[in-house]
Amino acid sequence: MAKNVVVVGTQWGDEGKGKIVDWLTDNAQGVVRFQGGHNAGHTLVVGDKEYKLNLVPSGIVRAGVNCYIGNGVVLDAGHLLSEIDGLEAGGIEVQSRLKVSPGCPLILPYHSELDKAREAKKNADAKIGTTGKGIGPAYEDKVARRGLRVYDLFHPQRFADKLAEVMEYHNFVLTQYFGSAPVDYQLVLDQALARAERLKPMVTDVSAAIYAANQAGQNLLFEGAQGTLLDIDHGTYPFVTSSNCVAGQAAAGSGVGPSSLHYVLGITKAYCTRVGGGPFPSELDIDTEGTPGYQMFDKGREIGTVTRRKRRCGWFDAAALRRSARINGVTGLCITKLDVLDGLKTLDICTGYKLDGQVVDMLPIGADEVARCEPIYETLPGWSENTFRVKRWEDLPVNARAYLDRLEQLCQVPIDIVSTGPERDETILKRHPFMV
Structure with a gap:
């Protein structure tokens, strides 16, 4: 089966x-x-x-x-x-x-122009950190029922008519609200139809x-x-x-x-990172050498694959993961980048937050509430031994196993896989998702 x-x-x-x-x-x-x-x-x-x-x-x-x-x-x-x-x-x-x-809804050149114009207009503390690739405006067009989809490409006149209508709207917004240059209709049309021939098979x-x-x-x-x-x-x-x-x-x-859908595998770093704006309760300083945050950033090579921006780094947040596990119905976890923590004398785990004088054990809903959370930490001993490329659970340092066991207890989800390096075989398997 x-x-x-x-x-x-x-x-x-x-x-x-x-x-x-x-x-x-x-x-x-x-x-x-x-x-x-x-x-x-x-x-x-x-x-x-x-x-x-x-x-x-x-x-x-x-x-x-x-x-x-x-x-x-x-x-x-x-x-x-x-x-x-x-x-x-x-x-x-x-x-x-x-x-x-x-x-599939199509991302077209005016979507990326809108994306960049919107982000540029925001105040610094309101910037989302969008990639500027037109993702949000394309989804917005989909929901507004004005978007073009892949199947439209194979009906040139229909595509041209729909494109003219939607571009009239978006170019008005670009020029009159954002003060940007309009996007050329004929160029967008010619590019899209040329690509359709290669895409069709x-x-x-x-x-x-x-x-x-x-x-x-x-x-x-x-x-x-x-x-x-x-x-x-x-x-x-x-x-x-x-x-x-x-x-x-x-x-x-x-x-x-x-x-x-028979099994849900939740991929989870042994610490936390975030790119772009937004609250991050367990965030650490990544700019000061010798600090845990700097080690996470430097040893973890935490630079965005798409954006090339620095990833913000922080301690593992079990309260955030509890919410993720429930939303997704996670069957098992895979912990990645454990080796990045090698050599740290102690490790903190965020187990919950103080919010309005109360202790909460799960990430609240919405950025405004999360931004007011004060993390509560539990401290565990670190390890000096190397975990990079270790391929058997029993070969991990005792304290590394204890750290993973504690994450499992706090998140109430079994850890089925531990990734100890970027290569395929640098993986510890406890339970196989296709065999559970």
């Missing part, structure tokens, strides 16, 4: 989902992206090669694995084709294995293809982008992404029933 596993980030993104999806694909025949856009960044290390992916699912580096981009993904066709070209130049066959839903009814794969006994992985605390509904709003990035979105964003 086929089994489907959903992989989601449980923090503010950047948890190391790409490596784990690639590793799990050894037991899967397909990988599905179900939300977000090319604002996601997944880095895979295979032997001496490093692959940086944005839109193409992480399973693409495994020969013979089909990859699906579901209707919940907003698609910049130009970026997708460029990413395909880069992968194929490196010897990876993509086009015969990549299936793109005709229902990959366009497939993804919902039907996934169903057929399962009926044929194929295991599938559903790959989330960003992280739960950036979810448009459940994250630290408004400092969030523009899509739902929780496990439930795997169903809506790819066209499968919720009962077809």
Whole structure:
């Protein structure tokens, strides 16, 4: 019987989902992206090669694995084709294995112009830290029912008429409200229709293809982008992404029933990071050498894959993870980057917060409430031994195992996998998601 596993980030993104999806694909025949856009960044290390992916699912580096981009993904066709070209130049066959839903909303040049203009207009403390790639405006058009979708590309006159109408609106906003230059209609039209010809062979009814794969006994992985605390509904709003990035979105964003999702793996760093604006209760100083925060930033190489911005770093937040675990229905956790903590004499874990004189044990809803939280810490002893590339649980330092055991207790979710390095085989397995 086929089994489907959903992989989601449980923090503010950047948890190391790409490596784990690639590793799990050894037991899967397909990988599905179900939300977000090319604002996601997944880095895979295979032997001496490093692959940086944005839109193409992480399973693409495994020969013979089909990859699906579901209707919940907003698609910049130009970026997708460029990413395909880069992968194929490196010897990876993509086009015969990549299936793109005709229902994907299109990201077009005016979306990125709107994205950048809006962010520039905000006061410094209100800036969200958007990537400026047009993700939010594209989702906004979708919800406003004025967006263009992949299937529109294959009806040129219909596409041209819809594009003219929506661009009249957006160019008015750009010029009259933001004082920006208008986007050229003919250029957008010509570019989009030219890309349609290359995109067309990959366009497939993804919902039907996934169903057929399962009926044929194929295991599938559903790959989330960003992280739960950036979810448009459940994250630290408004400092969030523009899509739902929780496990439930795997169903809506790819066209499968919720009962077809059998296991949810929550990817979790051994500490916390965040890119961009927004509250971060357990945040540490990352600029002073010799401090725990600096070690996390420096040793963890915490630079955004897409944005190249410094990631803010902080202690593990168990109260935030409790909310993520419940929202996603997490079956098991995968802890990544444990080795970054090697050498720290003590480790703090945020177990809850003080808020309005009360102790709360779960991250509140909304940025305003989270910003008022004062973290409550529990301190554990660190370890001096090396955990990098350790491949067996019993070979981890005693204090490292104790730290992981405590995280498991606090979050009330079993730790099934520990990643101890970027390569596929640098992984400790306690329970296999496809075999639970």
